[in-house]
Amino acid sequence: MNSSIEELLTSEQQLITEAITSKIESLPIPKRLKDSVLYSVQAGGKRIRPILMKWTVAALGGNIARVYPTAVALEMIHTYSLIHDDLPSMDDDKFRRGQLTNHKKFDEATAILAGDGLLTNSFFMVSNSDQYTPKEKSYLISLLAEASGLTGMVAGQYLDMQAENQEITIDELEEIHRLKTGGLISFAIETGGFIAGVTNQQQLLLKDLGDCLGLIFQIQDDILDVEGDQALLGKQVGSDVSNEKSTYTSILGVDGAKQHKERYVQKMKGILSQLHLTDSDLAQLCHYISERNQ
Amino acid sequence: MNSSIEELLTSEQQLITEAITSKIESLPIPKRLKDSVLYSVQAGGKRIRPILMKWTVAALGGNIARVYPTAVALEMIHTYSLIHDDLPSMDDDKFRRGQLTNHKKFDEATAILAGDGLLTNSFFMVSNSDQYTPKEKSYLISLLAEASGLTGMVAGQYLDMQAENQEITIDELEEIHRLKTGGLISFAIETGGFIAGVTNQQQLLLKDLGDCLGLIFQIQDDILDVEGDQALLGKQVGSDVSNEKSTYTSILGVDGAKQHKERYVQKMKGILSQLHLTDSDLAQLCHYISERNQ
Numbered sequence: 001m002n003s004s005i006e007e008l009l010t011s012e013q014q015l016i017t018e019a020i021t022s023k024i025e026s027l028p029i030p031k032r033l034k035d036s037v038l039y040s041v042q043a044g045g046k047r048i049r050p051i052l053m054k055w056t057v058a059a060l061g062g063n064i065a066r067v068y069p070t071a072v073a074l075e076m077i078h079t080y081s082l083i084h085d086d087l088p089s090m091d092d093d094k095f096r097r098g099q100l101t102n103h104k105k106f107d108e109a110t111a112i113l114a115g116d117g118l119l120t121n122s123f124f125m126v127s128n129s130d131q132y133t134p135k136e137k138s139y140l141i142s143l144l145a146e147a148s149g150l151t152g153m154v155a156g157q158y159l160d161m162q163a164e165n166q167e168i169t170i171d172e173l174e175e176i177h178r179l180k181t182g183g184l185i186s187f188a189i190e191t192g193g194f195i196a197g198v199t200n201q202q203q204l205l206l207k208d209l210g211d212c213l214g215l216i217f218q219i220q221d222d223i224l225d226v227e228g229d230q231a232l233l234g235k236q237v238g239s240d241v242s243n244e245k246s247t248y249t250s251i252l253g254v255d256g257a258k259q260h261k262e263r264y265v266q267k268m269k270g271i272l273s274q275l276h277l278t279d280s281d282l283a284q285l286c287h288y289i290s291e292r293n294q
Numbered sequence: 295m296n297s298s299i300e301e302l303l304t305s306e307q308q309l310i311t312e313a314i315t316s317k318i319e320s321l322p323i324p325k326r327l328k329d330s331v332l333y334s335v336q337a338g339g340k341r342i343r344p345i346l347m348k349w350t351v352a353a354l355g356g357n358i359a360r361v362y363p364t365a366v367a368l369e370m371i372h373t374y375s376l377i378h379d380d381l382p383s384m385d386d387d388k389f390r391r392g393q394l395t396n397h398k399k400f401d402e403a404t405a406i407l408a409g410d411g412l413l414t415n416s417f418f419m420v421s422n423s424d425q426y427t428p429k430e431k432s433y434l435i436s437l438l439a440e441a442s443g444l445t446g447m448v449a450g451q452y453l454d455m456q457a458e459n460q461e462i463t464i465d466e467l468e469e470i471h472r473l474k475t476g477g478l479i480s481f482a483i484e485t486g487g488f489i490a491g492v493t494n495q496q497q498l499l500l501k502d503l504g505d506c507l508g509l510i511f512q513i514q515d516d517i518l519d520v521e522g523d524q525a526l527l528g529k530q531v532g533s534d535v536s537n538e539k540s541t542y543t544s545i546l547g548v549d550g551a552k553q554h555k556e557r558y559v560q561k562m563k564g565i566l567s568q569l570h571l572t573d574s575d576l577a578q579l580c581h582y583i584s585e586r587n588q
Binding site: 119128139 | 328331403407412436443452
């Protein structure tokens with residue numbers, strides 16, 4: 001199973017990269033600033049969010065062409081968040097995905113502006129698309145801004161930094177992850193449903209599925225930071241311990257984290273079954289995310 | 295004239311500050327991050343952009359209640375841009391409007407996140423408002439994102455930093471100002487017309503008026519940096535010279551800059567007359583901006 005899903009994912013990743021690249025390339029941006037944006041946009045990455053959105057639409061029989069503007073906007077926001085999170089005053093990371101971080105390759109000011117610009121233009125992507133009605137656009141923009149703004153991802157990154165060198169509870173940890181990464185993963189799946197035109201009740205279930213999957217993604221991340229293969233991951237393992245960050249494994253132990261994840265996996269399976277999506281590529285991807293080794 | 299317009303402006307500034315403050319207060323944001331956002335939002339400032347928008351709507355007989363969501367969004371974006379521009383890696387300013395800059399009062403990471411959050415939530419302000427139709431929302435969001443993103447204000451700030459210690463031409467300087475500050479000033483006036491429901495032709499004239507006024511604003515800024523009264527301005531004069539920045543006065547001399555401004559003032563008067571707005575408060579405000587001493 002994994003080799004075929006990995007091939008599929010690779011080709012989806014290429015499509016997403018091409019879609020973002022061509023959008024950025026087409027804009028009249030000062031040369032070096034554009035280079036900086038493209039550098040981070042093309043730095044690889046799993047493209048989990050846009051692929052989840054696309055495969056949700058596909059599983060529900062929606063029109064795939066209607067995915068791209070929102071999927072690209074979402075990945076632009078994810079990319080901006082990585083650029084800003086890596087800054088010296090934030091997580092101070094010098095490498096990401098085996099490459100220099102944006103501010104190391106360019107400079108801090110350019111990195112901040114590249115992030116600001118990606119964030120701003122993500123909303124333009126949706127508002128200026130010809131794939132949605134005006135009502136759909138304002139709904140999508142509201143959800144996207146809410147998931148990524150002062151009460152969403154920005155709050156999550158703030159709380160994550162505050163929690164460094166602090167003892168926090170599992171509930172506090174989970175609140176941080178819901179805000180910092182879960183919100184955009186939920187957005188991907190919920191919005192996939194919206195674009196495919198599902199009922200409100202189905203959309204709520206998809207949002208719950210996104211919530212489970214966001215936490216599963218993060219628990220697996222923490223497990224891999226202890227047990228993972230550095231070569232596969234493309235980053236150093238054990239970095240959470242050396243950064244004195246609270247993680248699922250530091251709070252629950254590795255076995256406890258695995259059991260905790262298993263509860264969300266069971267919930268995820270239940271939702272997929274309720275939505276009659278057990279046999280979909282989307283379901284395969286959900287399982288792949290929960291068992292990923294990179 | 296000036297004392298009465300100054301009283302009017304002061305009361306408008308209070309209304310804008312209250313509108314932004316109550317919006318931010320109502321959101322469930324982590325305490326210190328919220329404090330940081332409120333600190334910059336309440337730091338005073340001329341509120342030129344939202345007031346221009348409001349007075350344009352008033353001059354054209356539009357519904358004032360429909361101004362606020364977009365005016366607040368615009369001022370949130372302006373505030374975010376000041377927070378990020380002041381950062382050590384950008385303009386490295388320690389004081390703004392006589393107060394510590396956000397990153398000096400809090401810290402760099404918090405300042406970056408406060409800016410990111412203000413930017414993101416500005417789009418939520420418009421998309422989630424009950425004052426506009428969905429079609430109006432997506433139009434307003436497109437204009438706002440375009441004026442402030444990778445081909446607008448972000449590009450302007452980038453080019454402005456690149457131009458430091460460089461000899462640039464008056465055309466290059468004007469391009470930077472159009473992107474960095476002119477775009478949002480134009481947005482204020484153009485959007486005021488849109489909200490008031492003017493014709494497309496009138497909207498284009500309003501955009502031109504905004505373009506003139508944005509440049510007039512900047513030329514006057516440069517003149518005040520040479521001739522201004524430090525106590526009135528609340529900032530040090532001569533800072534452009536000591537920062538080796540190209541300005542209207544460094545390129546054209548003070549008299550040349552005044553003559554250059556006068557050409558835009560004449561154009562501005564012509565547009566105001568074409569729009570039959572010569573006797574409006576908006577026209578008074580335009581003249582006030584071109585002659586301001588603070």
